[in-house]
Amino acid sequence: MQPNPLIIALDFPGKADTERFLRHFSGETLFVKVGMELFYKEGVPLIHDLKAAGHHLFLDLKLHDIPTTVRRAMKQLASLEVDIVNVHAMGGTAMMVAAQEGLDEGTPAGRGIPSCIAVTQLTSMTEKAMNEQLYIAGSLMDHVLHLCGQVKAAGLAGVVCSAQEVPAIREAIGSQFFTVTPGIRMAEDEVNDQHRVVTPADAAKLGADAIVVGRGITRAADPLAAYRAYETEWRNRG
Numbered sequence: 140m141q142p143n144p145l146i147i148a149l150d151f152p153g154k155a156d157t158e159r160f161l162r163h164f165s166g167e168t169l170f171v172k173v174g175m176e177l178f179y180k181e182g183v184p185l186i187h188d189l190k191a192a193g194h195h196l197f198l199d200l201k202l203h204d205i206p207t208t209v210r211r212a213m214k215q216l217a218s219l220e221v222d223i224v225n226v227h228a229m230g231g232t233a234m235m236v237a238a239q240e241g242l243d244e245g246t247p248a249g250r251g252i253p254s255c256i257a258v259t260q261l262t263s264m265t266e267k268a269m270n271e272q273l274y275i276a277g278s279l280m281d282h283v284l285h286l287c288g289q290v291k292a293a294g295l296a297g298v299v300c301s302a303q304e305v306p307a308i309r310e311a312i313g314s315q316f317f318t319v320t321p322g323i324r325m326a327e328d329e330v331n332d333q334h335r336v337v338t339p340a341d342a343a344k345l346g347a348d349a350i351v352v353g354r355g356i357t358r359a360a361d362p363l364a365a366y367r368a369y370e371t372e373w374r375n376r377g
């Protein structure tokens with residue numbers, strides 16, 4: 140996997156829109172993320188197409204179910220040759236252990252096992268909503284750090300979190316823990332439904348391993364120019 144990837148979230152309703160978008164990047168090897176919207180419509184064939192085009196792939200399905208179901212689902216996903224898959228850390232350590240077992244069992248011999256990471260608290264979540272709606276007391280940062288400990292104990296590769304939390308995660312868990320950070324916005328961008336947002340330059344300074352950018356690139360009038368602008372900020376690591 141390339142170091143410090145900028146991962147583009149392909150949040151499109153189907154293959155036609157995805158292909159139209161990717162035409163802006165012809166000849167470029169990208170790191171793309173396929174989430175629920177696109178996967179539920181196009182499924183496995185689209186994953187094969189993106190791999191055949193040479194792109195690196197994060198399959199962002201955020202599994203969250205009983206351990207047996209997650210183990211079996213991960214066993215299926217392991218055959219897709221994607222680079223990253225994920226679960227919700229709130230599913231608990233037994234579920235996360237089962238996810239890793241499924242990947243280990245399902246990956247064909249001689250192929251790399253996909254990295255499994257866990258979502259801590261969604262970047263759209265605020266501390267107030269976590270306290271009042273999820274009924275989880277305390278600070279959001281403490282809860283993220285608690286979940287990171289569980290993720291580490293389960294043997295997963297890292298987490299999805301806001302870049303705001305990365306320095307504290309590094310201090311608590313160490314540097315060998317992959318941090319993938321959505322909620323990335325340029326200073327002048329609309330925040331939309333995100334709350335814990337960070338610019339690409341600040342994500343780099345805070346030590347994030349990877350950033351995920353969706354609408355800032357996919358909805359731009361010139362997606363390639365937008366991608367270059369995000370990349371320049373992200374690559375000029377402070």
Ligand SMILES: O=c1ccn([C@@H]2O[C@H](COP(=O)(O)O)[C@@H](O)[C@H]2O)c(=O)[nH]1
Binds near residue numbers: 262353355
């Ligand atoms: O905590 C999380 C986990 C996943 N996401 C996903 O990342 C992208 C962000 O898109 P933007 O348009 O840049 O907001 C999207 O696919 C989410 O499902 C996240 O935002 N936060």
